[in-house]
Amino acid sequence: MADSMDFELLTPDRRLVQCAVEEVEVPGTEGDFTALPGHMPLITALRPGTLRIRTDGSESREFVLSGGYVEISASSATVLAEQAVGKAEVTRERLDAWVSDAQQGAEGKIGVEKDRADKYLNDMLALSRSSGN
Numbered sequence: 001m002a003d004s005m006d007f008e009l010l011t012p013d014r015r016l017v018q019c020a021v022e023e024v025e026v027p028g029t030e031g032d033f034t035a036l037p038g039h040m041p042l043i044t045a046l047r048p049g050t051l052r053i054r055t056d057g058s059e060s061r062e063f064v065l066s067g068g069y070v071e072i073s074a075s076s077a078t079v080l081a082e083q084a085v086g087k088a089e090v091t092r093e094r095l096d097a098w099v100s101d102a103q104q105g106a107e108g109k110i111g112v113e114k115d116r117a118d119k120y121l122n123d124m125l126a127l128s129r130s131s132g133n
Contacts, residue, residue, distance in 0.1 A: 005035075006075060007024060009081060010078070011080075021055050022037070023036050023054045024053050024072075024077045028047065029044065035070075037074065042071075045069055046065055046069060046081070048065060048066050048067055048120070049064075049065060050062050050065070050130075051064075051065055064131065067081070068080050068084075087131075095127070098127075098128070099121075103121060
């Protein structure tokens with residue numbers, strides 16, 4: 001098994017990071033998980049949360065995501081995020097705007113769509129509370 005894998009974090013308007021990593025901690029919609037080199041192929045949705053990468057034995061970086069998707073293979077992990085920023089760049093104003101967008105997205109929905117929108121809103125509220133900014 002290789003010691004590292006290629007990693008990319010992309011949003012619709014920019015590439016936030018592209019580097020080799022030893023592991024990626026992912027906020028999946030079905031639960032958080034860690035991808036290591038040699039991971040089985042997987043494509044899954046992401047919930048609002050914190051994504052962590054470890055680039056060498058002790059160095060790690062964190063990013064706050066509003067959701068998206070991740071594609072993982074044995075040699076790479078690519079995150080396609082709706083919105084993402086470095087954790088150090090997160091502001092209360094940005095989090096409040098994300099929560100407001102989620103609240104507006106839940107308005108007028110019914111049935112399964114309402115359930116999905118409410119789940120997304122609750123995840124966004126939890127992210128906002130845990131970020132502490």
